[in-house]
Amino acid sequence: MPTLPWTTPNPVPPGTDVLVFASRFETRTLWGAFRFLLRTPGVWRHAPSAGGLSGQMRDAKYARWEVPGEALPLDWAEARRRLG
Template identity: 35%
Template sequence: MPDIPWSTPTQAAPDAEVYVMASRFETATLAGAVKFFLKAPGIILQIRKAPGAHGVALRARVFSRTFLTLSAWQDRDALYRFARSEPHRSSSRAASAYMKESAFTYWTVRADELPLTWAEAERRLAEQKPDH
C-alpha cells in the first residue's frame, strides 16, 4: 500500500525547536487494518490544517496490519489540541476496538532537521514498550 509522504503544513523557523511524535499501530485483524487505512487520509488532512503542525507522514502496511505515523509540532500543546479535536478524537476511540497494540515516542529536534526519517522513527519506536 502506498505511504503518505512527509508534508509540511506550516514551516517553522529553522532554529525553532519542534516537538515530534512517532507512533506504531498494529491492528488485530486485516478488516481492522482496512478500517484504519480508510480513515487515515482524513486524519492526515486534519493534521495539515491543524494549528502548530509542522510535518506529517504515514507508513501504511495494510497486509501486515501495521501503521507508522510521524509528525512534528510547534509544541506538545499543539499536538494535544489536535489529538482532542474531531475527527481524530472519535476515530482513535473507535480504533481501540480493533487495535492489537500501539507504541508512541516523543522527542524534540531543531526545525532545520525536518523532514525526519523513517529509520529514526523506527529506531525510537523499537525502544518503546507497546501498549496493549
C-alpha cells in the same frame, strides 16, 4: 500496515526546535488496516480540539522527541529506533 509519509503542517521558522510524534499501530487483518486508513482523515480533523486520548489501543506504541526544524522531514530510521 502501510508506512505513511511524514507531514509538516506548517513551515518551521529557521532556528526553531520542533516536537516530533511518531506512532506504530498494528492491525490483525488487512481489512483492519484498510478501515483504519479510511478513518484517518476524521481523526486528523478531530485532533486539534481533542482533550486527550481515550480508548483501548493495547498494541500501539508512541514516541516523541525534539529536533531542529532544519532536520525536517525526518528519516523513518530514527522513528523505528525510538519505537523499538
